Amino acid sequence: MKDTALIVIDVQNDFCPGGALAVPGGDEIVPGINALMADFGAVILTQDWHPADHSSFASNHPGKQPFEVIEMPYGPQVLWPDHCVQGSIGADFHPDLDTTPADLIIRKGFRPGIDSYSAFFENDHTTPTGLHGYLQERGLKRLVMAGLATDFCVNFSAVDAAKLGYDVTVRLDLCRAIDLDGSLDAALEGMREAGVRLEGG
Ligand code: VGL
Ligand code: ZN
DSSP states (O other): OTTEEEEEEOOBGGGSTTSTTOOTTGGGGHHHHHHHGGGSSEEEEEEEOBOTTOTTBGGGSTTOOTTOEEEETTEEEEOBOSOSBTTSGGGSBOTTSOOTTOSEEEEEOOSTTOOOOSSSBOTTSOSBOSHHHHHHHTTOOEEEEEEEOIIIIIHHHHHHHHHTTOEEEEEEEEEEOOOOTTHHHHHHHHHHHTTOEEEOO
């Protein structure tokens, strides 16, 4: 699968049990993701990477609680517990994730005023991360995605990739969801509508 990239989304300590924004079962997917890596033309990891004053943190909005939604200039934004702070242990990859085969690690969410769920665009759906250019230059046209969380960063990445014209498969068995107020069902529906292939669900 020379023209296919494996994109591993945010398999970081803070999204695993014991972390600041733990996704139930987040650590269960690590062995299966490691086992996939050998089969691809490229392996790309994404890493949520926020400054301490990031605007997606409820702690930076006096009076607001985690999981409340606020209006930002680019649209609605869920407020999260502080997570994946640059240089913290929580921002590190899960210790069992095999990072050696990775060709590229793409960091996102590093601008204080804007969140970035997608591996391709920040949450204004306009500011690029650079991943599209990288994939195009390397001739990688098919993408397989796995990681955390199904309904946020995996969903946004998969839908953006489909809109950009990639052939996209999400391995649901190698993803886990946060599932806030029906967000998982909405994400599955949105991915299907965008033409994303959902496998292993
Ligand atoms: C994510 C919420 C906040 C994710 C990242 O990786 O899905 N979710 N930051
Ligand atoms: Zn984040």
